[in-house]
Amino acid sequence: MNNLRKGFPVLKRYTYLNTAASGFLPEKVFEFRQDHDLDFLISASILKEWQGELLTEVRETVGRFFNCAAHRVALVPNFSYGFNTLLEGFEKPKKALLLKGDYPSINWPVKSRNFDISYAAIDEHLEDNIRQALTENRPDFFAFSIVQYINGVKLSIDFLKELKKEFPDILFVADGTQYLGTEVFDFDSSGIDVVISSTYKWLNAGYGNGFILFNENVEGKIEPKHLGFGSLQGKYKAHEGNFLGKFEPGHQDTLNYGSLAVALKLLDKTGMDKIETQIHKLKEYARQKFAEMDLLEKYVLDRKEHSSIFNLKGEEELFHYLRSRDIITSQRGEGIRVSFHYFNTIEEINELTEAIKHKI
Template identity: 65%
Template sequence: MENLRKGFPVLEQYTYLNTAASGLLPESVWEFRQNHDLDFLIGGSVFKDKQADALTETRELVGEFFNCEPSKVALVPNFSYGFNTLLEGLKKPQKALLLENDYPSLNWAVESRDFQISYAEIDQNLEKNITEAFEKQQPDFFAFSIVQYINGIKIELDFIKKLKQKYPETLFFADGTQFCGTEAYNFEESGLDVLICSTYKWLNAGYGNAFMLFKDGVQGKIAPKTLGFGSLQGKYKAHEGNFIGKFEPGHQDTLNYGSLAEALKLINKIGLTEISSRIESLSAKAKAEFTKMDLLEESVVKRNAHSSIFNIKGGDKLFQHLRSKQIIVSQRGEGVRVSFHYFNTEKELDLLIKEIKEFGI
């Protein structure tokens, strides 16, 4: 376990329980970034001539990691850019289904456009609420986060797959930013039409890079209007009017997308099964302990499966107390949000619980 922690210097000075806000930069990714810019410094355009190969490697690594053909993987700078480009390619008006209080970058993007919007409530009956909303509204598209950023509620992915089978004409758009990198996910066999993910959290790839995965049937239903010289550059974008090229109109950043490639190589080296197992074990213990201490909302306690993100009771004073003990967490909603990644330990969870008890909750 200690070997997995050595690649993250932040862990030497903090108890870092805040991946849900910002993942850590691994030393291996930092080293790549140093070498990348040194090569650019001394090579200029000679180095940049290799740009297409670098982007191809990243696209293929993402595709292999999530079981999606590389020709259906778009590299974008962040979730918001990709999602807004996607929405601009939809014919309007359309009926949209969202989740109440979902991540602002998702809901705001839909709400700022001329869609007829309905909502499903996020609680212990999330899937039932969504089912009822579908029966009532028959939405043209359903956009949602797989894991909720405030309290960590995770939607049942088998439910999404069955729902898509029942409503094949509805487009399913998912934000995987709080999910991707925590467990294996087979996009091709999923119920999603589009998965979008910023990779600075659980994939530990740094900022400025994200990806989009597409199913075959999407191209006939979405017509992005963005276009640029970069839209036609690269192994998988060679023909005019290609679909993923419309999400990549300009010069692509090999530093940031190369960072994503290095982050995926690190995860592959550790093993996603190992990572998932560690996260699941910590999450189960945390939920059990927090439940005994009456720190969680009812909607989280009553659900069987959960992510490794928890919102515990306590306001600014608890937050400041934990920070004074070098325990890094976030304030979200009405509580304090803690999150556990594979480099965290039961010892750190025990320390958190000890400090919460000493604080007096």
């Protein structure tokens, strides 16, 4: 277990249970960033002559990691930029399905445009709610988080595969920011048409980089409007009007996208199967402990599958008490959100629960 914690200096300072708010910078990524900017300092444009090769490597690394062909991987600075670009590509008006209370960066951009919107409630009947809403409203697209940011409620990939078979003509657009990096994910077999993700959380790649994974059937259904000189630059963007190029109209930041490639290689070296196993062990142990202490909503306990994000009953006073003990969490919704990544431990969960018992 100690081997999984190597290369993360922040773990020596804090009991860090806050990856759902922000991951941190691994030493390997930090070293890449230092070397990159030193090269830029002393060579300027000469470094940038290699940006095409570097960005191609990043795109192909993302594609291999999530099983998506490189020509269907767009590099974008964050989820919100990618999602808004995607939405501008829809011929409006269109019918959309959202989850009520989903992440604002999903729901707000859809609401700000001329879409006919329906909602499915996030409760103990979430999957049934979604299926019923799709049946009754027949939206053109369904935009959703795979994992909910407030309380960690998770839609299983198996459920999404089944749903896509039932509704093959509806475009499924998923935010993977709170999901990717927590378990093995095979995009091409997932049934999802588009996955967009920032990478500063569970992928520990820092800020300013993200990506979009596209299914083959998306091109032709969406017509993005962004264009620039960057739309033609690179191995997979050979001509004006290229679908991929419309998501990358400007100069791309080799520092930030290079950081993404290093972070993914680190996860690959650690082993996503090992990471998935460790996270599963932690979340099941934590859920049992939290249930014993009556810290969770009942419907969260009743769900068959859940992520490693939990929203615990607790007031602001408890949040500040935990911070005073160097236990890092977030205030979200009406409670205190904790989240466990592969470098966390059973001992840290026990430390958290003991601190809560002491305060309440």
